[in-house]
Amino acid sequence: MAEYDSVDFLQLDELLSDEEKLARNTVREFVSREFLPVVQEHIRRDGSFPMELVPTMAELGLFGANLHGYGCAGMNNIAYGLVMQELERGDSGLRSFASVQGGLVMYPIHAYGSDTQKERWLPELAAGRAIGCFGLTEPDFGSHAGGMLTKAERKGDGWVLNGTKRWITNGSLADVAVVWARSRDGIGGFLVERDRPGFETGDMKGKFSLRGSVTSELFLRDVELPEENRLPSAAGLKAPLSCLTQARYGIAWGALGAAMACYDEVVRYTRDRIVQGGPLAGKQLTQEKLADMLTEITKGQLLALRVAQLKDAGKLHHTMVSMAKRNNVDIALQIARQARDLLGANGIVDDYQSMRHMVNLETVRTYEGTHDIHTLILGEHITGMRAL
């Protein structure tokens, strides 16, 4: 069988540099060779990630690939986006692992951490010797994280943290949690090591979606932390939101990877599947679906690529990332649903990947700002009226 190739209807590869293409190829090869053969087994077990791949992922430089220094690759945002695309071609859980480690843990330490924090954690996180998680969401506050109840109170020179975080990717795997908590001075970020007394985790069970990823709860009961564990430059909700802009950016590309995996699968399948008098691919209804998929993927690529260029040029506004995340996840989900449909009964078993992507994308639609929240961000940008 011919190997997987990404969609390039508008010859966008001509706009990519050699390094960008090489970055894409090397991650694609890793996903084909090492991740896809094991994904099914992890999906069948709820909440299980192939941890044995972490050292190779680190060697490849997948953690914090667009950060500079501390053992990070320092790639531009196009290459970083392509890396996310290739990871999510494998599974949204694989991309989530890298997004959280790089965009939500390494990025805030890099951007808001002290030199000591950077030197202690960044090389370890880049090398995959330490795993991180990002604790913002709470049982009662998701979209409106600003309402968080987790509290940080002064005690002597240090802090005491109390609260619960829920839906935290890699929570129980993490050596360090970036926990956002409210103090008298506003919202701040704290580095909580796994072995701090009073800090416990538990996993969310029964997920239909993102099963190849660990999702946890973090319980903080009188967790004492020294001042050195607070991110000194993170002041207010702006800080966690800037992390989310990083991760959302990656998702805008990642979703295209999932969409292309489904498109690739369904094009092959419909060519071979014979229905009433000929291949399914030869039917007008199928062709309309395939034409829509190709068109939407191509439009999504243009959107992602332009957002990447603006990000590299320092001209990115977070509303642009909202548009890219909102659109690309939405079209990916539509494509996954259509692909699942065209696969017929075969589409509901895990020998085929479209349904896995489809259910994963339900999570991707919800996390990092739900589809509706991004709608309201764009709405406010257009009208100047805040409906959030």
Next chain:
Amino acid sequence: MKIMVCLKQVPHQDARLDIDSAGTWIQESNIKFEINTYDTYALEEALRAKDEGECEVVVVSIGPDRTTQALRTALGMGADRAVHIKDEEADGSDALGLAKLLAAVAKEESPDTIFTGFMSDDDNFAAVPPMLAELVGLPHTTAAVKVVRGDSSLTVDRETEGGSYEVVELPLPCLVSVQTGINQVRYASLKGIMAAKKKPLDVKSVADLGLSGSVGAGAAKVKIEKIAPPPKGDTAELLEGSTDEVVAGLVTKIKELGLL
């Protein structure tokens, strides 16, 4: 210590191959290329020596523009420098012509070891490595499945017919052509790919290597007359029709012949 690795870019294993209009090669437009599988193992063998100590790894390839991708990948995996022999005059070279070009580079570089793949995925000649070694005057061996580096020699297990091994020792400098599976080939890391941008990639023409007139189609003693799919054997039968029909035909055949 310096190791030279010869690598070739060949059509991707899964590429759909169509014969070109002249009937002497495949259509190269619109197919993907990759580094010859055997050569990736040769490169990995060199990179392992580099991991262990002071060693410069120079990769050399002959081919058109697209070959840059293969060389950049090799640099991304950890090679230090690349030499790209790019010249239309080299087109149509036979194995001897290619060996002459590589020998010219080898003479300039005078490496302690040359690693090559055992053969190329596309041509299956396995002729270039021994010719190259002879032109440079190096001891050589082929089909290496294990290489142990000593101070002034290499001990090489080579694969022989019937699954047995032959153990040979070669004094340095020497050439070893490597069998697949000898090691586990690393990926080009993102950091490596970024670092590769700054690594030297020299482009050389046939004239730069002093070989004008002695390589390329004109000088080739072996010429490809024709390439073609294997002819249908007398006892072979091709099943035609839709997938369902072919499968039904095959099942009927298997039953007829009592194979199950």
